Amino acid sequence: MTENKNYQNPDVQEPENDELEIDWMEILRKIIAIRKTLYKAAGVGLVLGIIIALSIPKQYTVTVTLSPEMGGDKSSGGLASLASSFLGGGANSNSSDALNVALAPDIVASTPFVLELFDTHIQTLDGNIDTTLVAYLDEQKGPWWSYIKAVPNMAIEAIKSLFTEKADTIAILNPFQLTEKEYLKVEGLRKAVTAEVDKKTAMTTVTVTLQDPKVTAMVADSVVGKLQQYIIDYRIKKAKEDCAYLEELYKERQQEYYQAQSKYAHYFDTNRNIAFQSVRAEQERLQNDMNLAYQVYSQVAQQLQVARAKIQEEKPVFAVVEPATIPLQPSGTSRKVILVGVVFFVVCVTGMWKLFGLRYWQLLKKNKQ
Template sequence: MSENKNYQHPDVQEAENDELEIDWMEILRKIIAIRKTLYKAAGVGVVLGIIIALSIPKQYTVTVTLSPEMGGDSKGGGLASLASSFLGGAATSGNNDALNVTLAPDIVASTPFVLELFNTRVQTLDAELDTTLVAYLDEQKSPWFSYIVKAPGIAIGAIKSLFLEEADTASVLNPFQLTEEESEKVEGLRKVLTADVDKKTAMTTISVTLQDSKVTAIVADSVVAKLQQYIIDYRIKKAKEDCAYLEQLYKERQQEYYQAQSKYAHYFDSNRNIAFQSVRAEQERLQNDMNLAYQVYSQVAQQLQVARAKIQEEKPVFAVVEPATVPLQPSGTSRKVILIGIVFLAVCGTGAWKLLVQEYWKQFRNGF
């Protein structure tokens, strides 16, 4: 019969339980003993929490959801294919496009796109400020403790300004070479502008976070409009170039046909009653040149109609699932949560110091 090695005598188990109860009771007594200190820590936490919570400005977030439907029917059922079939041409085939919908986050974060937003007209909810977005960024508030972090940079900038003379002329935004101030504003806008794409459904979500609810909605709507226009311009750029080339070619072939037609008519009228074989040969040659010019002219005209239809076909359609609206409630962590969190950290930190760290700190200090 095997012996149970895990068996303990009841008296031993009771002693361990008593010891555990004594430890918990001891901790409780220590907490009660330092309750006044904890009350003071809670009071300090409340004051700090109120100061920090009130110093952090409110922020509002606007989210817009898009469902892009790209053009370029691979089955040849688009406007260009329809126009080509009516005009006797071959149906257009699939569309190989370098711009994918998943590039929306990269487009929104690109420097040229952000710079285009600088001149967007914005207006605050209280209508006290009506200016451009780049000017509004200077009006946004910052927490008081952020100035402590920025103090070295501000001091260095002030010292540099004493030795460097800045030109008063207004500079044009140049994405190739930005100033330090412009670069900071670009980085600041990149942080508040986000775009996310669901690769399965191609749903694009654009979020903007700023300190004024109406400005946030205006900027979000402007971002969506500029993103749509950017993609549309890219999609139809090649089609427009092809159409412009065919327009020029059409005018040239038309002029050549008119010239050949005029030469033939003039020669025919001048030699109508002459029966020489050489006259007939020249007349036949001019007629063949006119017919050939007309065939080329007719083919270019057909291609031009197809190219014009393709411009409309290549335009993507964006279904705005969730439009930009002025938010009623601020986003982010609420001030109540910040206050409670700071009070909790103050009480727990003070309790840990008094119960755990202070005694070891005294021993460590007395050792030296």
Template sequence: MSENKNYQHPDIQDPENDELEIDWMEILRKIIAIRKTLYKAAGVGVVLGIIIALSIPKQYTVTVTLSPEMNGDKASSGLASLASSFLGGAATSNSPDALNATLAPDIVASTPFVLELFNTRVQTLDGELDTTLVAYLDEQKSPWWGYIKAAPSMAIGAIKSIFAKETNTISVLNPFQLTEKEAAKVKGLRQSILAEVDKKTAMTTITVTLQDPKVTAIVADSVVAKLQQYIIDYRIKKAKEDCAYLEELYKERQQEYYEAQSRYAHYFDTNRNIAFQSVRAEQERLQNDMNLAYQVYSQVAQQLQVARAKIQEEKPVFAVVEPATVPLQPSNTSRKVIILEITFFTIFCVGGWILIGQPYWRNIKIKLIQKQKKDVK
């Protein structure tokens, strides 16, 4: 009986054959053959999925939509123009704002804006925690691998605290120089608060994601209020400065007019019955000074009224299309989905290794052995 020398084990392919042929029936038979191993992999995947799913804290997202008024330049119908026309002054022209609602993402992500949110009062849904936002950030949970990752820095911080001198001074937030802990909180809060602007419709969307639904809604509402106030303060800053300057100028010109009026009245009463020409000339000069002071005083009063009206005109209008509400469902991936994903991933990895990884590894070992034999010969 002749021996077939060309026979090879089905799991061992010819190393010199570069073409890869896929036999699906063979793969199906192999899957059936290793089904018990795949069952064990599925069990391990379920356990890992449960551990990971329970370790990831729930996240809640609140979205607020704003529709800001982009252009406050209404020279024909504005309050400043109306006041100017009544008072006889010229209509003022407004230049485009250097800051508008399109810069909302940059404003919300800025360090001073985030630091202003630290003192916001928040309350959890269960009512157990009523504190500031910066204190609440310390109460948020992290996955167990987050603690492992932060262990070296925590150890270094603990060692530093042992040798550091104790001080009773109260630390004040300084945007120019933050501590490592403060910088970490600013970074985390910046990642939790996002702002997007639709350039076509100018709709601004504020999204806040935190671990408590009520805290998330409170922070979202606070972000919207502070953003509105930030833009309003910037847009009326110049008008307020002009108004303050005119207020001071108005008081000075008013005082000058009152003094000129008092000098004229005193001189007129003192020299009422004197008919000298020099007395009349001095009286006329004082009267002219009084009239000139009144004209300047009147013009400044008109400009002050226009400036006061301009402050109101410069205030932008924000329409809250979608207000902040307490979310009912978490926004992160469901725990069931996480368990299923990790289970299927574990099965795929184990099955792929047995069906594809091991044969290729055997082929590599065979090639190495054959190469060694050739080298020996």
């Protein structure tokens, strides 16, 4: 009888080799062995971190918070209720308005709105620059590597300038067709100026980040003012159109009433002592025309007064919870954090290369040979 050599006792199991055992003491000994290399890497990282930290210009951030003034039902016709339906309702509003506070981020990021900011008058904190925002954008500094990236474009522009004549006329910004330089400024300002809306509270937060604290505060204040005016102009646009139409209609009906009144008075004075029935009939007809013209004229006058009052009622109400103020401290990642981060990154990369990468690189070179 032959014995099955492949038979294994089910009670006897092979030891599991799936778990990876890490010898931390061995790794620690290797790290101690390459400590001098890590010290050198830390020194290199320190120098590199200082260069990077000093190359990144300081940024200042100003945040302005707007809140709509809540009111009752819009049907009440009050100013607060209109503002609430336009601004405070958020996503829950049943208003038929095509524009509400939820669109504030899109308004601020739109090209026409950004182009309107170009003419904003600004002044730096030290007073050395007093100009428009579009001119100040050329004065902002960038890290040294941004200039290296811009060298090819600068060379291309220089070559183009040799074959094109410079125009002496002042260029007018055209939102439909922007030049490359204008487009880059619009994109940069669009990133620097943002708006967010809290759907629950309808609070609108406008944030501006630039390199000078006073310029940042002035631009933030201008953005808030233009945003408020943009929304107000939209809200009262229909009311103004209705009012303008009623103004024209009022003048026409007034002229018709004056003409009917003049005809009646002239006919009455001319035929005052005549007792013919035909004269009385014509006089009565002219009087009815005058009364009808007066009724229409009076109704249009009342509608005109209502339209004029509606312009004021349609204006939304804003409450600036947090106004624009000049920041005292720069925003963003501090230079100390950048320095520590670069040193840590260089040391970690060097250590990983010495402990693992170099070994696998040598094995790869042997396999190729």
